[in-house]
Amino acid sequence: MEKIIVRGGHQLEGTVRVEGAKNAVLPVIAASLIASEGKSVITDVPELADVYTINQVLSNMNADVTFENNTVTVDASNKLTTEAPFEYVRKMRASVLVIGPLLARYGHAKVAMPGGCAIGSRPIDLHLKGFEAMGAETHVGNGFVELNVDGRLKGAKIYLDMPSVGATENIMMAAALAEGKTIIENCAKEPEIVDLANYLNKMGAKVVGAGTETIRIEGVDSLHGVEHTIIPDRVEAGTFMVAAAITNGNVLIENAEKEHLRSVISKLEEMNVSITEEDNGLRVIGPKKLKATDIKTLPHPGFPTDMQSQMMALMLAAQGTSVITETVFENRFMHVEEFRRMNAKMKIEGHSVIIEGPSNLQGAEVAATDLRAAAALILAGLCAEGVTRVTELKHLDRGYVDFSGKLASLGADIERVDENGHAIDSFVQVDATNNQIAAELS
Ligand SMILES: CC(=O)N[C@H]1[C@@H](OP(=O)(O)OP(=O)(O)OC[C@H]2O[C@@H](n3ccc(=O)[nH]c3=O)[C@H](O)[C@@H]2O)O[C@H](CO)[C@@H](O)[C@@H]1O
Numbered sequence: 098m099e100k101i102i103v104r105g106g107h108q109l110e111g112t113v114r115v116e117g118a119k120n121a122v123l124p125v126i127a128a129s130l131i132a133s134e135g136k137s138v139i140t141d142v143p144e145l146a147d148v149y150t151i152n153q154v155l156s157n158m159n160a161d162v163t164f165e166n167n168t169v170t171v172d173a174s175n176k177l178t179t180e181a182p183f184e185y186v187r188k189m190r191a192s193v194l195v196i197g198p199l200l201a202r203y204g205h206a207k208v209a210m211p212g213g214c215a216i217g218s219r220p221i222d223l224h225l226k227g228f229e230a231m232g233a234e235t236h237v238g239n240g241f242v243e244l245n246v247d248g249r250l251k252g253a254k255i256y257l258d259m260p261s262v263g264a265t266e267n268i269m270m271a272a273a274l275a276e277g278k279t280i281i282e283n284c285a286k287e288p289e290i291v292d293l294a295n296y297l298n299k300m301g302a303k304v305v306g307a308g309t310e311t312i313r314i315e316g317v318d319s320l321h322g323v324e325h326t327i328i329p330d331r332v333e334a335g336t337f338m339v340a341a342a343i344t345n346g347n348v349l350i351e352n353a354e355k356e357h358l359r360s361v362i363s364k365l366e367e368m369n370v371s372i373t374e375e376d377n378g379l380r381v382i383g384p385k386k387l388k389a390t391d392i393k394t395l396p397h398p399g400f401p402t403d404m405q406s407q408m409m410a411l412m413l414a415a416q417g418t419s420v421i422t423e424t425v426f427e428n429r430f431m432h433v434e435e436f437r438r439m440n441a442k443m444k445i446e447g448h449s450v451i452i453e454g455p456s457n458l459q460g461a462e463v464a465a466t467d468l469r470a471a472a473a474l475i476l477a478g479l480c481a482e483g484v485t486r487v488t489e490l491k492h493l494d495r496g497y498v499d500f501s502g503k504l505a506s507l508g509a510d511i512e513r514v515d516e517n518g519h520a521i522d523s524f525v526q527v528d529a530t531n532n533q534i535a536a537e538l539s
């Protein structure tokens with residue numbers, strides 16, 4: 098079993114560059130399925146397990162996909178098949194984002210139903226209600242959801258019961274090619290929604306209002322491939338901000354977009370962390386003593402749930418009582434038990450965790466329970482006494498490129514080892530060209 102081994106107590110210093118955003122690139126690659134002509138060229142794509150998975154989903158549908166030098170190309174002008182099997186959806190829930198494009202272009206999609214996961218039940222009812230309002234018939238059975246449209250999708254007025262990121266993206270992609278006008282109310286406002294809208298508009302779509310709570314889409318007859326650069330990953334940036342803060346370090350986080358990180362910056366500043374904008378990024382300096390604070394996760398522009406576990410690590414090192422309330426996912430506290438193995442003093446009360454800081458964190462063997470928990474346990478290891486060993490790295494590899502290597506370059510005592518204890522590089526997919534994917538799938 099691969100592990101990351103961290104020896105705490107080193108201040109981080111230097112510069113780290115943030116990659117393109119996982120949560121922006123997945124819908125953008127899925128949206129490339131709508132282009133019936135031309136090639137889509139997507140740049141600043143991070144080498145993440147999830148990117149390989151979405152590429153495989155598209156490739157399996159007969160799209161031509163390549164991934165080299167942080168650039169994904171998709172040629173979806175072939176006749177595509179319209180199914181995404183469980184093998185992919187199991188690995189990555191974002192596979193459901195192919196439904197909107199397929200339904201819009203072919204009037205049919207059959208995708209394995211995503212189950213629950215470590216952070217909650219995560220249904221897709223809002224996606225399906227949106228498609229039904231646009232004229233699709235949905236049928237759920239045998240572990241799949243199958244959608245059919247008689248003719249073309251019709252524009253509709255859709256109110257989302259909650260501002261779901263995935264539902265907003267899926268409906269926006271479907272509406273881009275629907276007949277007439279679609280209005281999505283109470284939609285998600287995340288920067289990744291804006292990035293997808295910009296991409297669709299370059300492809301020839303007519304989307305206005307992304308980033309506000311109402312998006313209006315005038316459907317067009319066809320979309321074409323274009324070039325697009327992915328926005329920086331605000332969660333990776335936030336994670337390195339916490340790494341600098343928790344080690345009393347001084348780190349320049351290149352390519353971090355301040356506007357996307359307002360809630361995170363404001364909470365870190367409350368904890369006495371210094372953050373200044375420089376030409377090419379944000380400089381983060383950790384204080385000698387971190388101050389406790391409270392956080393409630395909310396849809397954007399509120400505090401992001403994807404930064405909740407990393408902030409929990411930081412609060413464990415802060416002076417005083419902090420409270421984290423999770424309102425986005427029903428069960429995103431699995432990492433609490435793992436932190437307790439490191440001597441963390443905290444208790445769960447309903448949707449909140451009360452953290453008594455500072456905990457005298459001690460190194461221990463801990464298991465990542467989800468992607469952000471993996472990063473959070475490593476962050477805790479950076480300031481714990483002794484050695485922390487983190488397992489279940491498949492979660493980490495979904496969302497962080499060479500996390501241990503980047504921390505090591507900032508001065509952390511950290512290495513990734515294989516089951517025999519030999520040092521290895523971070524997750525690297527040997528070859529992700531289309532041929533390789535085809536070979537894997539055959
Ligand atoms: C690939 C990607 O971009 N993932 C992000 C996306 O996930 P994702 O798009 O899955 O998250 P949503 O915004 O849809 O989920 C928010 C809440 O709405 C609920 N819900 C959602 C859809 C639905 O049909 N019915 C329903 O009840 C979910 O269970 C959850 O409680 O946004 C989340 C919230 O910011 C982030 O944590 C994830 O990192």
Ligand SMILES: C=C(OP(=O)(O)O)C(=O)O
Pocket residue numbers: 120190191216403468469496
């Ligand atoms: C929850 C996350 O991602 P996903 O929706 O892909 O599981 C995340 O990025 O923290």
